Each structure stands twice: as C-alpha cells, then as structure tokens.
Amino acid sequence: MIRTEADLSPAAGLSVARRVTDRMRSGELAWLALLLIVALALSLFVGRYPAPPFLTPGRLVTDELAQRLVWSLRLPRALAAVLLGMSLAGAGTILQMILGNPLVEPGFLGVSQGAAFGASLSIIFLGNAAWLVQGSAALFAFVGLGLSYILAHRLRYGGWVLRLVLAGIAVSALFSAGVGMLKYVADPLRQLPEITFWLLGGLWSMTWTQLRAIVPITLIALLIMYRMRWRLNLLALEDATAFSLGVAPNRERILVVTAAVAATAAVISVSGIVGWIGLIVPHVARRLYGADARRALPAALLLGGLFSLLCDDVARTLLAGEIPLGILTSLLGAAFFLGLMMTQKIQRQP
Amino acid sequence: MSAALIAFQDVRFSYPANGRPVFQRLTLDIASGTATAILGPNGAGKTTLLHMASGWLKPQAGQVMLQGLPVGSYGRGELGRRIALVPQSEHIAFEYSLLEFVLLGRAPYLKPLEMPGPDDARIALDALARVGLAGWGERSIARISGGERQLVLVARALVQQPRILLLDEPTAHLDLGNKARLLALLRDLVGQGVTVLLTTHEPEVAASLATHLVLMRGGQVLQTGSLAEAFTGECLSATYGVPVEVAQVHGRQVVLWGDIPP
Numbered sequence: 362m363i364r365t366e367a368d369l370s371p372a373a374g375l376s377v378a379r380r381v382t383d384r385m386r387s388g389e390l391a392w393l394a395l396l397l398i399v400a401l402a403l404s405l406f407v408g409r410y411p412a413p414p415f416l417t418p419g420r421l422v423t424d425e426l427a428q429r430l431v432w433s434l435r436l437p438r439a440l441a442a443v444l445l446g447m448s449l450a451g452a453g454t455i456l457q458m459i460l461g462n463p464l465v466e467p468g469f470l471g472v473s474q475g476a477a478f479g480a481s482l483s484i485i486f487l488g489n490a491a492w493l494v495q496g497s498a499a500l501f502a503f504v505g506l507g508l509s510y511i512l513a514h515r516l517r518y519g520g521w522v523l524r525l526v527l528a529g530i531a532v533s534a535l536f537s538a539g540v541g542m543l544k545y546v547a548d549p550l551r552q553l554p555e556i557t558f559w560l561l562g563g564l565w566s567m568t569w570t571q572l573r574a575i576v577p578i579t580l581i582a583l584l585i586m587y588r589m590r591w592r593l594n595l596l597a598l599e600d601a602t603a604f605s606l607g608v609a610p611n612r613e614r615i616l617v618v619t620a621a622v623a624a625t626a627a628v629i630s631v632s633g634i635v636g637w638i639g640l641i642v643p644h645v646a647r648r649l650y651g652a653d654a655r656r657a658l659p660a661a662l663l664l665g666g667l668f669s670l671l672c673d674d675v676a677r678t679l680l681a682g683e684i685p686l687g688i689l690t691s692l693l694g695a696a697f698f699l700g701l702m703m704t705q706k707i708q709r710q711p
Numbered sequence: 712m713s714a715a716l717i718a719f720q721d722v723r724f725s726y727p728a729n730g731r732p733v734f735q736r737l738t739l740d741i742a743s744g745t746a747t748a749i750l751g752p753n754g755a756g757k758t759t760l761l762h763m764a765s766g767w768l769k770p771q772a773g774q775v776m777l778q779g780l781p782v783g784s785y786g787r788g789e790l791g792r793r794i795a796l797v798p799q800s801e802h803i804a805f806e807y808s809l810l811e812f813v814l815l816g817r818a819p820y821l822k823p824l825e826m827p828g829p830d831d832a833r834i835a836l837d838a839l840a841r842v843g844l845a846g847w848g849e850r851s852i853a854r855i856s857g858g859e860r861q862l863v864l865v866a867r868a869l870v871q872q873p874r875i876l877l878l879d880e881p882t883a884h885l886d887l888g889n890k891a892r893l894l895a896l897l898r899d900l901v902g903q904g905v906t907v908l909l910t911t912h913e914p915e916v917a918a919s920l921a922t923h924l925v926l927m928r929g930g931q932v933l934q935t936g937s938l939a940e941a942f943t944g945e946c947l948s949a950t951y952g953v954p955v956e957v958a959q960v961h962g963r964q965v966v967l968w969g970d971i972p973p
Binding site: 458461462463517588589591592594595597598599600601602604605606607608609647651652653655 | 728762765766767768787788789790791792794795796798801802804805806807808811815816818819823824826827871877
C-alpha cells in the first residue's frame with residue numbers, strides 16, 4: 362500500500378474529495394450530449410433524397426420537397442431513434458443493476474416477446490391499424506412483465522433474482538411459441554409479412570402523430586430513471602444491506618423497473634423488436650464512465666440514443682430498400698461487443 | 712448496566728420458505744455502550760439475530776425494541792442513521808471504485824433524490840483511512856482481496872456514523888495484522904459510545920474485544936453475561952458441543968478445543 366502525505370492531510374483530503382465528486386458531476390458527459398445533438402442535426406441531411414447519402418444545405422434552402430421531407434419524415438424519425446436507443450439502454454442499465462447481473466436486458470423479463478406476441482395477435486385478429494398493433498404490443502409487454510413477476514413469486518427454486526430471470530425466460534419462451542403459432546396460422550400474403558417486419562424492427566413508419574403518442578410516457582419514464590440514477594447503486598445491493606442504508610428495496614425497485622418497462626413498451630410498440638441495445642450499451646457506458654450509475658446511467662442514455670440514431674441513418678440510407686433496424690443493431694452490436702470484450706483496450710478513465 | 716438499548720422480547724421467528732422456527736421465545740437485552748459478541752455453532756441463528764436487530768427481519772410474535780420503542784416504528788432513514796450493518800460478505804456485481812462504493816453509506820443522510828457531495832466524499836475517504844485503506848479511493852473493488860473487501864464493508868458502515876454497529880463475522884477473511892487493526896478500531900468506537908454487536912466463530916476475537924457475551928445454540932440463548940462470567944471452558948463446551956478449555960497466556964485468554972491433551 363502506498364501512502365503519501367497528501368493522502369493523510371485533511372486539507373488535501375478535501376481537495377481530493379472535491380476533485381472526485383466534481384468529475385462525477387459532469388465532465389465528459391457534456392461532450393457526449395453535444396455529440397448526440399450534432400449527430401441529430403447531421404442526421405437530417407442524411408438519406409437517399411435527392412441522392413444518397415447526403416442532402417446539401419443549399420438544396421434544403423431551395424427545394425420545397427426536401428424541406429417537407431426533412432420536417433415531416435426525417436426529424437420525427439431521428440427523434441424516435443434517439444428515444445428508442447435511450448429507452449432501451451436505460452432500461453437495460455436498470456435491469457442489469459437491479460438483477461445484479463451484467464448480462465440481462467429488457468428481453469429477459471418477458472417484455473420483448475410479450476410485445477411481439479401482442480403485435481402479432483393484433484395483426485391477425487384485430488387488424489393492422491397502427492394504434493391497435495402498438496396498443497396491443499404495449500399491453501402485452503406489461504403482461505409479460507406481470508406474468509414473470511407472478512411466476513417468480515411462485516417458483517420454489519433459488520433466490521429472488523434467479524427466480525425472476527428463470528420466470529422471465531419461461532414467459533419469453535411461452536410468448537415466442539405463441540408468436541410461432543400465430544405466424545403459422547397467419548395469411549402468408551397479407552399478415553405474415555406484417556408480422557415479420559414488426560419482429561425485425563424498424564422506424565420506417567414514424568410520423569409526428571406516432572411520435573407524439575409515445576413521447577409523454579417515454580420522457581416521464583426517462584426522467585424517473587435519470588433522477589433515481591444514484592439510488593440505483595443502492596438498489597443493486599442485497600436486500601438486508603439496502604435496508605440497513607435506509608432504502609425500501611422492493612418498493613423502489615418496482616418503481617424503477619416499471620419506468621424501465623414503460624419506456625421499453627412505448628418505444629418498441631412503434632419500432633418492433635430492436636435487440637442488443639439494452640445489453641451492450643450499458644456495458645460500454647460502464648467501461649467508459651465507471652460502474653457508478655450516477656454517471657453510467659446518463660452515459661448509457663446518451664450512448665444508446667447515439668447508437669440507435671446512427672444505426673437508423675445507415676438503415677435508411679445504405680440500400681434502396683430499407684434495412685430493418687433490428688438486424689443492424691444486432692449485427693453491429695454483437696460485433697462491437699465481441700471486439701470490446703476481446704481487446705480490453707478501452708479502460709476506465711483515470 | 713444501563714437500560715437495554717436493543718431488547719428482544721419473547722421473539723418468535725421463522726423464515727417463510729421453511730417452517731422450522733429459528734427462534735421460539737427469544738429474550739435478550741443489549742446494553743448501550745457495550746461490545747457484545749454472539750458466539751454459537753453454525754445455524755444457531757446469529758445472523759438472523761443481527762438482521763432482526765437491524766429491523767430488516769420482523770418477528771412473527773414478540774417485539775424487538777430499540778430504546779424502548781419497537782424497531783418497526785422508526786423511519787427507514789432514521790434507522791439507517793442509527794444502525795449500520797456489516798454483512799458477512801456481499802456480492803458486488805459491478806466494478807465500483809472504493810470511494811463510490813463506500814459513499815453509498817451516506818444514503819440515510821440524503822434526501823430521496825439527493826446525491827452525495829464533497830462533504831460526503833470527505834467522510835467516505837476518512838472512513839477508508841480509518842480501516843487502513845488511505846489513498847485507495849480510486850481503486851476498483853473488483854481488484855482487491857476478500858479481506859480488503861471486508862474492510863471496505865466496515866468503512867461503508869462507518870460512513871453511516873451509526874450509534875449501533877452490527878457486524879456479521881467481520882474478521883472471517885482478515886489476516887492477523889488487519890484483524891488486530893479492525894479490533895483496535897472497534898475498541899475505539901466503543902470508547903466513543905458506539906454500541907457494537909458482532910457475531911464471530913473465533914472466541915479469541917470475542918475475548919479481546921467484547922465486554923459482554925451471548926452464547927447461542929439452536930435458536931436459544933444458553934448464556935449471557937459479562938465476559939468474565941460467560942467466557943469459561945464450561946460455557947463454551949456447552950455451546951459448541953466439543954471440549955473447550957480457556958487458558959491464560961500473558962494475561963490474554965486463549966482457547967483450546969477438540970482433542971485437548973491432558
């Protein structure tokens with residue numbers, strides 16, 4: 362152990378304390394936020410009109426069609442991409458912390474598969490009006506969570522977290538069997554493509570109306586996550602310890618998990634299943650900004666928004682036909698994740 | 712002996728998962744300002760006793776009283792400012808820095824959405840220094856040894872600035888040097904009026920720190936009393952179910968156990 366005089370004098374101790382907490386407070390996160398805003402602005406110029414990959418600013422001033430395109434298609438879509446990434450990454454961070462397991466994501470609690478089942482059910486039996494499919498998807502996302510929760514209470518194996526994860530896996534499997542059955546009975550010309558596209562995930566149908574429908578709930582949920590960010594550390598502790606630190610572990614966990622699932626349900630109701638963001642982005646955020654959720658959570662929100670936005674830019678620009686966003690996030694996410702895990706180059710900043 | 716700070720009154724308790732009661736009618740007083748060691752074989756109910764004293768586990772019958780009022784009648788924050796718990800070990804899934812982790816002990820002093828500031832960080836760094844980890848604030852908790860981790864858990868409890876400190880086998884993973892340092896720290900705390908209640912499997916730890924002993928077996932208190940009354944070969948033999956002798960070496964009490972040569 363190295364002890365220096367600076368460590369032991371009280372005044373120096375205070376200055377170390379200041380330095381450390383100041384750094385926790387803002388620092389590089391502001392740069393990340395700025396980067397996201399710049400990316401959002403640039404995304405408005407990215408696309409296949411008039412020719413891929415860029416629309417020039419000059420053209421935007423003169424071309425009325427370009428203005429309408431940017432205003433009523435690209436802007437709501439880019440904003441939705443940011444919200445989608447933020448919600449999935451935030452929800453992933455929360456679930457990973459509360460379950461004390463860095464390898465879970467919203468899909469683990471029956472949420473994603475529940476939403477997929479709800480959407481498929483609606484497409485086949487209720488019709489494919491957007492509000493019906495989205496409402497049904499959101500409803501079943503919560504049904505998935507609720508079933509996992511009830512089942513976890515009844516399981517007689519392992520601790521609470523293990524039971525919740527096992528219950529979530531079982532519920533997810535149940536719903537994916539249901540989706541399989543629905544695909545089997547679906548009309549192969551009208552309904553099956555709809556289901557398939559929904560399961561692949563994408564934001565091609567995004568309009569201001571759709572965005573307005575999800576913005577309030579998503580923003581409220583994100584705000585709750587953000588304000589609770591330091592307490593997430595406490596909720597990651599074991600029950601008895603959390604209690605001894607003055608925390609109501611179960612009540613506060615239910616609050617943040619509900620926020621996480623509400624945001625997830627809202628965004629995937631319009632986007633379909635978009636995988637991997639909820640798993641890898643929290644990892645990357647912790648690698649870059651440390652484990653303390655006071656910084657890791659905001660970092661995950663910003664990185665998630667950025668990643669989803671950039672993937673969506675590629676999805677709608679690269680090919681003449683759109684690439685489903687879910688395929689891109691899985692492809693890039695998995696590749697990036699493996700790279701990160703194998704190089705170990707990116708270390709926590711000192 | 713002053714009035715009981717923590718009092719177990721006819722406490723009955725069983726864990727919901729298995730019906731076997733841990734305590735049938737447990738009655739026990741812990742006096743203010745004492746250092747009490749709970750000794751007993753595995754499964755005697757020592758950890759359960761600490762969790763009940765912290766207010767986390769609630770009795771199915773009887774009462775656990777804190778300064779004359781049921782523990783459950785105190786607010787959570789208030790309990791967190793009075794009582795700190797050092798668990799036996801803790802699963803920590805993420806790579807916190809020691810400072811970040813120890814800062815969690817400030818939670819009972821913060822408003823619901825408030826976050827720790829520089830003053831809290833100073834208290835946390837002081838606590839790390841007190842357990843012998845001065846200057847370790849920025850190290851990763853994933854890269855320290857099991858014994859150092861135990862010291863970190865103690866530091867987090869110190870950050871709570873509690874009047875009552877509950878420790879579950881705090882010396883289990885410590886080397887002799889750290890053990891001596893931790894016992895000295897606990898003695899200091901008792902000197903400052905903190906009430907210390909700890910469980911241990913090492914009778915010498917109890918003998919060198921405790922003013923009072925609680926000997927338990929199978930959920931029952933066999934013997935309580937001052938160290939002089941209860942730290943005898945006879946009482947310890949009855950507690951552990953093996954022959955135990957207490958010898959004096961340089962004025963310190965040493966325990967011989969198992970096959971004791973005649």
